[in-house]
Amino acid sequence: MFKRIVAKNLFSWKNLDQKFSDGITLFTGYNLDDDTPEGSGKSSIFNIISWTLYGKVPKDSVTLDEVITEGEKSAVGEVHFQDGTIIRRTRKPNDLVIVVDGKESRGKDAKETKQFIIDAMGMDYDTYCQCVYFAQNYHKRFITAPEEEKGKILSEVQDLTSFDRARKIAHERSKAAKTEWERLANNRAAEIEIASGQLESLEILEESIHNFESAKEDNINNIEIDLKVSTKALKTVDTYLLENEASAVDDDITHLGKLLSQSEKQKVEYKTSLRSIASEKANVERNQHLFAKNEDRLRRLAVKLESLEDAPLEDGCPTCGAKLTGEKLKKVKQKRQIEITDIQSDIDELTQERDSLIADMPTKGSDEKKIELESLLAEIQESEARITKDIKELEKIKYEILGAKKDQRRLCLDIERFSAKLEEVKATRPTKEQEQVQKLTTQMDVRDKSIKKLTKKIEQLETLSNRLNLLKSGFREVKAHIFRTLLKELSKRATRISSELFDIPVKIKFDNTDEGGGVSKINTRVTINGEERGLGLFSGGQAKRIQLAVDMALSQIVANRSQNPINFRILDESMQNLSTKSIEKVLQVLEKLPGTTLVVEHNELIETVVDKKVNVILQDGISTVE
Structure with a gap:
């Protein structure tokens, strides 16, 4: 060292x-x-x-x-x-x-x-002075130290404080892991809440897009139906126009118009003839009336003439009835003769007029001609009616053709419009919604990765926290185990050294009195010659030897420790x-x-x-x- x-x-x-x-x-x-x-x-x-x-x-x-x-x-x-x-x-x-x-x-x-x-x-200074440097002026000794002090010294001797530090580090890391777990869990919850909102928005957008596509499909179907109907109608119109040429109808109308014109001329002629016949008939009737009147006058004149010719002159005066004679008779005769001459002249004139009326009378058959003309006129009128009807029909056809051409143009425009609209509708996209869906999808992908990443980190933190908690318990248990082992070793070494310093059996035993198994309280029990005795009851020499035995036991433990x-x-x-x-x-x-x-x-x-x-x-x- x-x-x-x-x-x-x-x-x-x-x-x-x-x-x-x-x-x-x-x-x-x-x-x-x-x-x-x-x-x-x-x-x-x-x-x-x-x-x-x-x-x-x-x-x-x-x-x-x-x-x-x-x-x-x-x-x-x-x-x-x-x-x-x-x-x-x-x-x-x-x-x-x-x-x-x-x-x-x-x-x-x-x-x-x-x-x-x-x-x-x-070790710190105090432990150094109780395990290495047994100084004369340092009065603290392990054997006489308080229970807590003994625990502290032994913890440091065997570096059990490293377990405390490790346990503290594990606790702090576990606490930090829990804090980080809570933070990440809150972040994940917030991310999930945002993702739920985004999913709801996405569902709304997708429903909107679905509705748009559905409406678009319906619109396309309707346009295609309209297009099909218009195409079919155009085909019908084309077929109709192909079968009905407007120029041919015009020609037919012109031809019928000519026929109608000719018929009109014929009708005029027939009507003229009829008017002529009617006029002749009127003349005939007038002449017949005149003739009858003439005949009546001729008859009356004849009667009068015959009466004048047959009446005797001696008869009395026609006026007064007096019997005529001489000059009067002559005058009467002259007057009668003049009267007869006048009557004869009237008869001649009426006869001449009658002959003239007879000469003007129409020959037999004018009525048949009239009937024939009326029949022809009726036929002409019927023909005109037919022609007029045909013309109306042709006009109607012409109108229909014009309408068909108009329909053709309209249908062509409709088809063109429907086709353009169909392409337009097919090309339409819910761009805004799709962009929002794309944006939301991208954001949700990012958020999903973030949630998965957070979940993985949370799982890792849970695993780490569990391990740290196990380590905390493990450090405590290992420390307690090492401490118990250390107490046994200290007791064993101190007892062995005491046996070398005493001639009678001495046993020194250190117990941990902490009920929780912690390293805090060390109780010292010394048994001499089978009797447990308090340290204060030993003599000075005995106490010194017990103290030296414990000091040397501590020194041995310090010398044999791995660190x-x-x-x-x-x-x-x-x-x-x-x-x-x-x-x-x-x-x-x-x-x-x-x-x-x-x-x-x-x-x-x-x-x-x-x-x-x-x-x-x-x-x-x-x-x-x-």
Whole structure:
């Protein structure tokens, strides 16, 4: 462990360079200034080691400045380890450094460097003073320490505090893992909530797109139906127009118009003829009336003429009835003759007129001609009616053809419009919704990956947390197990050493009184000659030997530990007040211990028995090795 101690201006040592070797080395000395074996500076060597390592010495009321040799302004101490490591501490300027492989190393501050040394030693100052440096001025001893203090010392001796640190680290990591788990779980819950909202939005969008596509399909179907209907109608119209040429209909209408015109002319002629016949008939009827009237007048004139010719002249006057004679008769005769002549003349005139009327009378057959003409006129009228009907039909057909052509143009436009609309509808896409769906899908993919990643991390944290909790329990259980084993080992070693220091059976047993299995309370039970006895009931020599047995047991445990073993012990007047026999037994025990044992005692027996000695001389306040 410790190979060498080098010091300058520390305590009474102006220059110190002391090497250590295995076995027992007795430090003796003499104070020439005081002419006594006491106060030569023997213990100061070990205090220099303590001060260099921990900055403290097991001596009450020693200030930092008092460690410097009187009259000097600065001091330095170096502890050299067997592996080449050097720990150097200086005073004025204050410095603490660890030298490994020739390279100086410091913490960010003195406190951190101090912790490096504690870690390297595997114990703090108090444990060092109860397991390595058994100083005369350090009155704390393991055997008499409180129960909690014993637990602390043993924990540090076996580095059980590493389990506490590990358990604390595991606890902190478990707590951090739980915090991180909660954070990730909250993040995942938030992500899932957002994803649920996005899924709902996606479903709404997909439903909207579905409705759009459905409406689009319906629209396409309707347009295709309209297109099919229009195409079919156009085909029908085309067929109709192919079968019905408008020019042929126009020709037919023109031809029928000519026929109708000719019929009209014929009808006019027939009507003229009929009017002529009617006129002739009227003339005939008038002539017949005149003829009848003429015949009546002729008959009456004939009667009158006959009456005049046959009436005798001697008859009386036609007016007064007087009988005519002479001149009167002559005059009457002349008058009668004139009257007869006039009547004859009228008869001749009427006869001539009758002959003229007879001559003007139409020949037989005018009625038949009239009937024939009326029949022809009726036929013409019927023909005109048919022609008119045909013309109307042709006009209707022509109108229908024009309508069909109009329908054809309309249907062509409809087909073109429907076709364009069909392509337009087919090409239409719910672009905005699809973009939103694409965006949402991308976001959901990212969020799904994030959720899976979070889930994986959460599962990893759960696994880690479970492992850390197991480690926490494991560290506690392992520590408890090691502690129980350590107590058994300490009890065993202390009992074995006691058996070498006592002539009667002595048993030392350390128990853990912590009901929870923790490392906190150590109860000490000492049985001597089969009787358990409290420590205060032992004599001074017995108590000293029991204390030495426990101290050496602790030293052995420290020397045999796997991490930072210290095969080094310092007994500064630890055998004081023991009998010669007890001292011999103690020395026998010490000779069996591996490593280095440094002893400071003012005892001739020890000086006689121990071969290796270091003699220290103090002169003029300065210590030197003789």
